[in-house]
Amino acid sequence: MTATTTAATARRLTIAKAMSEAIGQSMDADPKVIVLGEDIGALGGVFGTTQGLLERFGAGRVRDTPISETAFIGAAVGLAAAGMRPVVELMFVDFFGVCMDAIYNLAAKQSYFSGGHVCCPLVLMTSVGGGYGDAGQHSQCLYATFAHLPGLKVVMPSNAYDAKGLMLSAIADANPVVFMFHKALQGMGWLGTVPGSIVHVPQEMYEVPIGKAATVRPGRDITLVGLGLTVHLALQAATTLAAEGIEAEVIDLRTIAPLDHGAVAVSVAKSRRLIVVDDDYRSFGVSAEVIAGACESGVDWLAAPARITHPDVPIPYSPALEHPLLPSAAKIVELSRQLCRGGAV
Amino acid sequence: MTATTTAATARRLTIAKAMSEAIGQSMDADPKVIVLGEDIGALGGVFGTTQGLLERFGAGRVRDTPISETAFIGAAVGLAAAGMRPVVELMFVDFFGVCMDAIYNLAAKQSYFSGGHVCCPLVLMTSVGGGYGDAGQHSQCLYATFAHLPGLKVVMPSNAYDAKGLMLSAIADANPVVFMFHKALQGMGWLGTVPGSIVHVPQEMYEVPIGKAATVRPGRDITLVGLGLTVHLALQAATTLAAEGIEAEVIDLRTIAPLDHGAVAVSVAKSRRLIVVDDDYRSFGVSAEVIAGACESGVDWLAAPARITHPDVPIPYSPALEHPLLPSAAKIVELSRQLCRGGAV
């Protein structure tokens, strides 16, 4: 759904800037929106998600916290119950283990346990992903860990346009939304950024709907499903494959929970081939859910559906170990060829 | 793998007694085995997992803890690194949110981060499952939550024989093993127990291997995959189906991670029909992983594989709400009929 625009009018933003802009505009529009987290004040967020907000809105609404994730995420739930709309940052998703109770047993279940009488309009933004040598406690994705637990919506943009629109949808939502952003797409100078994530972002406020995947490239021969970073890998692979006469359809999930099984079903009904590309751990992950959902829809496969993922090992530190474990365009190309060879193509 | 024996020699134990026996025998055999957790001393464990151990081994090796899961599971990792073999109880799996870091980022990654130089022979036993009106923070399963994260082995017995053997394997293992036990099978008077879980348990020590599923009923027409409680539901359904001429093969996963995809593949290669029955939340769960694995093995399905699970809603309190959400033999029978109708049967 990336808007196209002429070079002259383009406002090409990074995801970091798009997130900050969305939060800032929401804070302007609604005094109930406040921001909490570690280093989100003067520093503007380790991943640039709250740039300029302290200066604009002051320390009352942009609150640096102690390193006390259980308390401040719990506090956010209390704020939300009292009618505020907190945007909270969990610096790395890897830290969920110290505060998951406040997320999955508290925030996620407020609405249900109260029979809908207490709502929890809370955005939990958190960084995911590796590839830059930060080792096994700072490089995880854990998409499925969050998506498995009811009561949470989970989104992840692959570009700045979606980042702004999904953030605005998340802030407007009456429910807890886990907003994951991928470090390889974030646009922080010090991290390196996939250029395709930096796109035109309209100045005005707009929403990208939660729960809807996007078909970012049409194709008839094989369906490549990705999310966040892996969307870009899939697009890159699709270009290579097109030169060989294989037309890949690329789906950007955008929302992980609730998953848009329908969008995948429509595509595989046509292509009858599927590869899910996911940089989270392999087993019990997004890739399994996408494949299971597609199977349930009753596809007459031309080739067995497959997944390209990080394997079931902790994420190693050395680039010599980590890089070969990650999904890549080359792996997608190779597996796509295998699936299409001998098929209807 | 339940041993058969004559009525005269049978030692029919509950899972609770089988677990206590296994831990006690290990403590007798190895002074390095110690037990930690809330109410595991004088009370013998809320779910009877440590019955009689305080009396036999004293408060030095059977240690009640404060309500400080992060500290005492962390301490267990420190004990394990120092050569002890701690068996730790997390009373309800639902409480993982207050201590998951110690489990998944610490215990699970010790071996890897240390290049195998520091091992973590730790058993984390924890109760799962609902159906008795204990509501949404005391009835969850969360199988996939643990199984998704590398470095953890995850097991769950469906009967007392496997419980003892898996516990002895877990204690002997050099790695962290999450030992889940299902409340509906535990054999606590106050909870009600599925009779099939109470079986003959040999006095002597023996191991049930981690990583191996068991085919607990052979059949050619459809494969029913279950774990813990749902194995019993599947067996019950299989009996009904047999009367209608549908022969269901029932697989008891026994180990959730690493999952025995091979055992499922062998069965579905024959039956070409699959239902996974899982009382955990539906999406991103065990059922999706089993289906994805089966698909990857390249089955030519006679019917699309399917899953019967708890849906993606928090677990409600009222029996009027909870019971209809749970897997049941009736649901399995009905769906099996659908899958087999019009097929090769």
Added chain:
Amino acid sequence: MPAECDVRIRMYAQMARSRYFEEAIKVAYLEGKQPLFNMAKGPIPGEMHLSSGQEPCAVGVCAHLRPDDTVTATHRAHHIAIAKGVALNAMAAEIFGKRDGLSGGRGGHMHLFDAGVNFCCSGIVAQGMGPAVGAALAAKLGGSDAVAVSFIGEGAANQGAFHESLNLAAVWKVPVVFVIEDNAWGISVAKRASTAIERNSDRAASYGMPGSFVADNDIDAIYAAAGEAIQRARAGGGPTLIEIETWRLEGHFMGDAEGYRPSGEVAALQTRDPLIVYRQRLAAAGVSTAELESIEGRELRAVTDALQFARKSDYPAAESAFDTVFS
């Protein structure tokens, strides 16, 4: 002093209501669970944590609260809910898992929510502490003088959330009062076996906040200590920690054989039953037996009515299990 007397009589009424409620629930809970006790059976399933004996903590504190003040409570929360003014009929119906329950039967005994009086409780030890800090911050940011009170047990004071929440409350200087009901037991584990110091109120010093201890389950002393703390909070003076010595007259949950409990402990506590003690104190202060009996009659009827309402209410439709996952 009629005003003070009024308060004491109101407090006695609430204690009585709470006790009658627990006694009625106890009877109802055991229905269908005899002769073989099975938690799943009968009109009230699941665990049941009764609060008998702990009424002074809830009533003495909540006597100072308004509906716009927030209370977060624990797994043992009936007395607190009643003291905070949660709708009694809907509360009973929730515990019976009925459609007219506070949450249409989705939450149950450990998850009582009444948005009308800003009350909630939870099954995870110490889980309510962070939310109380948040509610207090919301009040402060909104310019209101509302406060939040977080109740926990003494066992919960060893949970990480306790430390984080007290520190955060102090750093933010928000109007919250943390109340520890020290009933000496966390299930089967005695306080002295789990807590490194005798009084958790001393831990207030770690956060630069006032801490106070109330001995002997004394509701008048609780009322005084809570009043001071709540007034300080309303006036912008920040958080307070209070520990109250109280007693658990029942098992941890129903069905608990309490084999771990020293013999005679409960019997000794029963002789100091706070309801009886307070009745005597009020009588000594001049409240007539007739008035006490009229209060008791009224409260008993309210409880009886609530349970009758609960029993008469229908079970929710199965499909409603899919509602309100998201608001």
Added chain:
Amino acid sequence: MPAECDVRIRMYAQMARSRYFEEAIKVAYLEGKQPLFNMAKGPIPGEMHLSSGQEPCAVGVCAHLRPDDTVTATHRAHHIAIAKGVALNAMAAEIFGKRDGLSGGRGGHMHLFDAGVNFCCSGIVAQGMGPAVGAALAAKLGGSDAVAVSFIGEGAANQGAFHESLNLAAVWKVPVVFVIEDNAWGISVAKRASTAIERNSDRAASYGMPGSFVADNDIDAIYAAAGEAIQRARAGGGPTLIEIETWRLEGHFMGDAEGYRPSGEVAALQTRDPLIVYRQRLAAAGVSTAELESIEGRELRAVTDALQFARKSDYPAAESAFDTVFS
């Protein structure tokens, strides 16, 4: 007093080694990251938390430790690893992600493990505290007089694990010493903005354990305070909490622009650089310049050798990424 002098000289040597190591790492880390700083590039990827300025904490404490004593440390752990006696070559190789690294390149800068001297560290704030309690319990149960020391930053003292671990250690009365390196900052957040009281050592009272505070990053005072605590622990006297005032001479991690830091703060701290201060103190105590220079030369060579070893080592084979997930 030659014995004490010996210790001081050894401590100076370790401080120097640690500082040289950080300076060498700093240079190597920036290779390939200029002119455009990108964490992923160069021979050392990922975050890099340098410990320059904090050497006294590590060295003054670890001077009392034996190889069979356990140390659990933080994300900022090079100085502690060195003081605990972690194999320097293998440590450097690990940081370079090489096959001959402590863990064959699997762990890296934040996950240094040396089973030979019972050292480990971690990337999650306060994660090492529980394991230290466990290691101490293992020693106690095993009848050894070994102890455990858990290092954390002042920011970590607001994490739930801090509270739970201190209470558990006190309840179990195990031989563990908790050491807080108070460098006044948790990334960009000042201690006074995150911690409700001035000195975390006062929090020891919440657990009935002794707490002490050491001002001014003074290694001799640290040595004394740690000695007392460790001796008490070895003798069965239970845990201690120590907070040490120290200074972070670098950014939180490399690449940190430190815009949040008051201007002049670092420059002022540099004038009190503990390495320089201690050198002067030793000189004043009669240690000759020649001896100091010889120590410095030796330590610099050890560091240079270690980095050379690391650079020369091969990268691990890609397949080895699949090893040691399970032991």
